[in-house]
Amino acid sequence: MKEATKILHSIPVDPLTGAISTPIYQTSTFVQESPGVHKGYDYARSNNPTRKVLEDLIATLENGSNGYAFGSGLAAIDAVVKLLKSGDEIIAVDDIYGGAFRLFTHIYEKFGIKVTYVDATDAQNVANAISSQTKLIWIESPTNPTLKIADIAAISKIAKAVGALLCVDNTFASPAAQKPIDLGADLVIHSATKYLAGHSDIIAGLVVTNTAVLGEKIKFIQNASGAILGPWDSWLAIRGIETLNLRIKQHSENAQKIAEYLLQNDLVKNVYYPGLPQDKNHEIATQQMKYFGGIISFDLKVDDKSIASEIVSGTKYFKLAESLGGLKSLICLPCEMTHKSIPRELRYQSGVTDSLIRLSVGLEDADDLIEDLKGVLGKVTKNLTITTK
Numbered sequence: 001m002k003e004a005t006k007i008l009h010s011i012p013v014d015p016l017t018g019a020i021s022t023p024i025y026q027t028s029t030f031v032q033e034s035p036g037v038h039k040g041y042d043y044a045r046s047n048n049p050t051r052k053v054l055e056d057l058i059a060t061l062e063n064g065s066n067g068y069a070f071g072s073g074l075a076a077i078d079a080v081v082k083l084l085k086s087g088d089e090i091i092a093v094d095d096i097y098g099g100a101f102r103l104f105t106h107i108y109e110k111f112g113i114k115v116t117y118v119d120a121t122d123a124q125n126v127a128n129a130i131s132s133q134t135k136l137i138w139i140e141s142p143t144n145p146t147l148k149i150a151d152i153a154a155i156s157k158i159a160k161a162v163g164a165l166l167c168v169d170n171t172f173a174s175p176a177a178q179k180p181i182d183l184g185a186d187l188v189i190h191s192a193t194k195y196l197a198g199h200s201d202i203i204a205g206l207v208v209t210n211t212a213v214l215g216e217k218i219k220f221i222q223n224a225s226g227a228i229l230g231p232w233d234s235w236l237a238i239r240g241i242e243t244l245n246l247r248i249k250q251h252s253e254n255a256q257k258i259a260e261y262l263l264q265n266d267l268v269k270n271v272y273y274p275g276l277p278q279d280k281n282h283e284i285a286t287q288q289m290k291y292f293g294g295i296i297s298f299d300l301k302v303d304d305k306s307i308a309s310e311i312v313s314g315t316k317y318f319k320l321a322e323s324l325g326g327l328k329s330l331i332c333l334p335c336e337m338t339h340k341s342i343p344r345e346l347r348y349q350s351g352v353t354d355s356l357i358r359l360s361v362g363l364e365d366a367d368d369l370i371e372d373l374k375g376v377l378g379k380v381t382k383n384l385t386i387t388t389k
């Protein structure tokens, strides 16, 4: 079965009524025939039929064993870290999502979990950081916002050799573009807030495990800590995932055209997009990704925050906002928004300059999006020429 068919037909018809759209089971408890005798559901923190459809769906799409839905991407990350105990160590990708960095540093370090950050574009850096206490390796690929790619299969071998778990945050790619479990990952997490739900209307997180044994452990944590996704938001996530394949294909096609346009604009210095043949991550991206996704970053030859600020405030279709993965295009200035809390020197080390701009390319017509960028870049270039004369 091909991916587009698999997505749609992994969502079951409701067994009770035949409803083709999954019913929203808005209930906290389930009536039992006699104590402990019920239809598989007793209390909705432990299990909810709507949430279960979403959980089984994401497990299927990621070619995993079990799936679990949480109230946010961060709650999903939190559930995975709770597999560890005091004294254990994590090796994480250095340009990790800021919220994950905050959780690791300000919550888990005080419980005695140490985190080492490495540039995971070279798997050898991960191997070099391994200690006898390493229990979890945490990868994002592509990363935010400079779209670095990690060789998931190579890192999985390093993890397996020392008995550590490999977790991949697959938010930027989505399972339509990349399947980390097929490449050897033990766990996949998602901020379903982004491409999976896809409509900028909910906050949600998912965890997928490669085995039922690991699944039971996450299930225990989900029920014990209680950060579950509610039935309405589960339904919206299912509804979003139905069109995932189509959306990722189009997001990627639009992004490819825009990245190629940006490459030949005179004001632009670097374009970060793994779909560009000249991108340094292109080869490994081609091996492990089916589509290159909808996120592009670029910076300017004039590395000036106020000029970059003028650009992100001046587009018509690209709306100035944080987040990504929705239908409408978004633009942001990481140094003032998503990456503001990172010291300037550290930011520059990972390529996040004052003029770096991130695009979440939406589903508008690519020609209109290019016109939009052309307009604002042209205006800024003209003003620069006037002032330098």
Ligand SMILES: *Cc1c(COP(=O)(O)O)cnc(C)c1O
Binding pocket: 072, 073, 074, 075, 097, 099, 140, 144, 169, 171, 172, 190, 191, 192, 193, 194, 203, 204, 205
């Ligand atoms: C947004 C995001 C998260 C956090 O997800 P929330 O749903 O906002 O809690 C984690 N990882 C990545 C890569 C993200 O983009």
